[in-house]
Amino acid sequence: LLIELNQVFQSKLQLNQARANLLPSMNLSAALKSVGPTFMLSSVSFLLPFLLPSKWFALKEQKALFESEKMAYYILELNVYSSAFSTYMTALSDLSLKQVLQTQYDNLKKIRILVETKIQFGLASQADLMQAQAQEQLALVQLSQMEELLLHERSALRLALALPLNQEINLEPAQVSVSDFENFEPQK
Numbered sequence: 001l002l003i004e005l006n007q008v009f010q011s012k013l014q015l016n017q018a019r020a021n022l023l024p025s026m027n028l029s030a031a032l033k034s035v036g037p038t039f040m041l042s043s044v045s046f047l048l049p050f051l052l053p054s055k056w057f058a059l060k061e062q063k064a065l066f067e068s069e070k071m072a073y074y075i076l077e078l079n080v081y082s083s084a085f086s087t088y089m090t091a092l093s094d095l096s097l098k099q100v101l102q103t104q105y106d107n108l109k110k111i112r113i114l115v116e117t118k119i120q121f122g123l124a125s126q127a128d129l130m131q132a133q134a135q136e137q138l139a140l141v142q143l144s145q146m147e148e149l150l151l152h153e154r155s156a157l158r159l160a161l162a163l164p165l166n167q168e169i170n171l172e173p174a175q176v177s178v179s180d181f182e183n184f185e186p187q188k
Helices: 002-020 053-120 126-161
Strands: 025-032 039-047
Touching: 002 053, 053 126
Parallel strands: none
Antiparallel strands: 025 039
């Protein structure tokens, strides 16, 4: 965004320079005579650049470039906001998925404990216990992977929002209202 904003400012400066090139200017050349401290005016010339068509074409070109740079900045800004919002919504989705994985892990842990109890009474085999332990471990791995993914997504959000590391990010569900532009025809 900063690079594109800099491009917009440079384009504005070039537009101002093209406008200034249309102003009349005067060229004074002075020559110092070798005898005495008097100055003699050797030539005076007036330049009227607004009479030259190429100067007007340059001005129109710079105006068009400036407008296109402004539009490019606006589009880039919207893309950055869209990307940040997409990351936020993905993080919210993954947070709800983490809660499901946590519930699954808790349930599998209860099942493993139940199978251990059944083994003590001779109602389950050692193979059942190994299967319950494997499923519990797999659920724990999935849960830890989801926590790591959430950490990466929070760091991406922190980077996109330029937040300091010590600031906590709370992910809360949010709805974005529908834009009027969404109902327009693609040509508009």
